[in-house]
Amino acid sequence: MERASASLWRKIRSRYNLVGNECQNCNTPYFPQRVVCRKCGRNSKMVEKQFSGNGEIYSFTTVRVPPDTFKDEAPYFIGVIRLEEGPMVEGHVIDNGIAPKIGTKVRMQFRKMYVDGQEGLIYYSFKFEPL
Amino acid sequence: MAGIVGYGAYVPIYRIKVEDIAKVWSEDAESIKKGLNIREKSVPGRDEDAATIAVEAARRAIQHADLEGTDMGAVYVGSESHPYAVKPTATVVAQAIEAGSRLMAADLEFACKAGTAGIQMVMGLVDSKMIKYGMAIGSDTSQGxxxxxxxxTASAGGAAFILGGEKKDMIANITHTVSYTSDTPDFWRREGASFPSHGGRFTGEPGYFRHITGATKLLFEQTGFKPSDFDYAVFHQPNGKFPINVAAQLGFEMRQIEPGLMTPIIGNTYSGASMIGLASTLDVARPGQRIMVTSFGSGAGSDSFAIEVTENIDAKRDRIEPVREMVSKHKTYVDYSVYLKNRGSITKT
Incomplete structure (x- = not known):
């Protein structure tokens, strides 16, 4: 086992459900969450916001030389997704037979991200499925 | 009694054809296809397991019911491939549907009928007014x-059903349920074993057929119903042949089981099998029609349900993709080596 369970636990809501936040002062959404709004500074009014998981591919790449964590996944796609609510999110793009392209519509799916050896935790997270 | 308020199913997009498996073992694909009445089966992605499948089905059910995760008073997940030996799948699902912490949750195991056992448990909680809504899920990445x-046949998929007690919510009333249970060693998997063992032909008559007919006849006895009183019937489907044979034995016609017969195109999704069949049947059922469902779990037991569809079903129909459409539209074929990789049987050194 390599990883501490606390770090997984802290990120569960953002990882499972794309829970970020939004400044109620200027309506700017953020993912991941920010403590202070970039635009409003000390006037920030940050509230939690769950994003729909729908968006489109802003950019992507194919990873052929992966870190050990994903050695059995390679080659795989990593994309920068522009969510329909605005924020850009980096995430795995699922290989569902639809070749990802810039502008391809995607939706969030719930997947395994990483399995910590034979005895450690299973890390679940969002990934994006091309439509 | 409690009724179905919403449902959702999920089947992974990957498929492997019988021919691709038969080629590896030098077996005759045509005789296997004919003998088992199966053409292809679903294969989980490398990053999918019983929990991810349960979550996808649960999210569709929430969407279909037009409820929030926090409306759920209970979440039960039936599976024989729970990702952890100790740490519940149900808590992962509850978190992923944002159900909050004020709910009951547990994992169930009864081979292929743990999901329908969950339906009966939620019915009890709803009928006793301990909860307003509850969710029962059957989900598996079955092993062969x-x-x-x-x-x-061993494939992957799942379905989630949300049950409630208020008539205005229900798309279908569950008017009666019974179970038929015995200690029958037809199929098992010991703690730590990677694959199940089974009694070969013994899984048929003393296992599947005895329990399915036992539960279904008990349902008829207690309700007075007969096969012709039902518009549709769904039976557990370990292959494409057994449900057709047991339907004929009980006096049902092929047209009654066709909408829910999914195994020929997705394989045996174990805990998901009869529930995906029910979801597919509800996709086409009209108000006033009756559906009979009998699941089967090795070990062994069957749960049987008499269900009557309400007029509310049409208003919710377009909220999610029908099961057959999902299964036929979203699929990509893999060969045997990719299948092994997806199942985790081969890894990079």
């Missing part, structure tokens, strides 16, 4: 030993 007959 390489070269075993099970390898042609």
């Amino acid at each position: 030993r390489p070269g075993d007959a099970l390898e042609y």
Whole structure:
């Protein structure tokens, strides 16, 4: 086992459900969450916001030389997704037979991200499925 | 009694054809296809397991019911491939649907009928007014030993049903349910074993057929119903042949089971099998029609349900993709080596 369970636990809501936040002062959404709004500074009014998981591919790449964590996944796609609510999110793009392209519509799916050896935790997270 | 308020199903997009498995073991694909009445089966992605499948089905059910995760008073997940031996799948699902912490949750195991056992448990909680809504899920990434007959059928998929007690919410009333249970060693998997073992032909008559007919006849006895009183019937489907045979034995016609017969195109999704069949049947059922469902779990037991569809079903129909459409539209074929990789049987060194 390599990883501490606390770090997984802290990120569960953002990882499972794309829970970020939004400044109620200027309506700017953020993912991941920010403590202070970039635009409003000390006037920030940050509230939690769950994003729909729908968006489109802003950019992507194919990873052929992966870190050990994903050695059995390679080659795989990593994309920068522009969510329909605005924020850009980096995430795995699922290989569902639809070749990802810039502008391809995607939706969030719930997947395994990483399995910590034979005895450690299973890390679940969002990934994006091309439509 | 409690009724169905919403449902959702999920089947992974990957498929492997019988021919691709038969080629590896030098077996006759045509005779297997004919013998088992199966053409192809679903294969989980490398990053999918019973929990991810349960979550996808649960999210569709929430969307279909037009409820929030926090409306759920209970979440029960039935599976024989829970990702952890100790740490519940149900808590992962509850978190992923944002159900909050004020709910009951547990994992269930009763081979292929743990999901329908969950439906009965939620019915009890709803009928006793302990909860307003509850969710029962059957989800599996079932295992078949390489070269075993099970390898042609053991697949992946799941379905979630939300149950409630208020008539205005229900798309279908569950008017009666019974179970038929005995200690029958037809199929098992010991703690730590990677693959299940089974009694070969013994899984048929003393296992599947005895329990399915036992539960269904008990339902008829207690309700006075007969096969012709039902518009549709769904039976557990370990292959495409058994449900057709048991339907004929009980006096049902092929047209009654066709909408819910999914195994020929997705394989045996174990805990998901009868529930995906029910979801597919509800996709086409009209108000006033009756559906009979009998699940089967090795070990062994069957749960049987008499269900009557309400007029509310049409208003919710377009909220989610119908099961058959999802299964036929979203699929990509893999060969045997990718299948092994997806199942985790081969890894990079």
